[in-house]
Amino acid sequence: MKRFDCGTLVPGCTYHTEADSEAEIVRREIEHLRSAHGETEIRPEMVEHIKDRIVEVVPH
Template sequence: MKQYHCGTLVPGCDWHTRHEEEAEVMRRAVEHMRQDHGEDTIRESMIDAIRSRIEKVRDAA
């Protein structure tokens, strides 16, 4: 399971997501940046910044 907290990149943002696939976490994170932070252009550096902040989490027992 992978998770991403937007607050690690955008201070004060409470949005977070988790999913089995890192690619899906990335997809949701990019969509969130577009919709909630008004980022029309998602740059490669932003993709890298998001990817580096995705954490691996243990599945709920």
């Protein structure tokens, strides 16, 4: 399982998401950036920043 915390990209944001694939995490975060942060253009660098901040989580 993978996890992304938006606060690592947008300071102060508490949104996070977990999914089995990196692609699904990126899709969800882009949707969040558009709806919650008003981003209209998602640049390739932004996708790379998201990917760099995805972490593996160990199930409890």
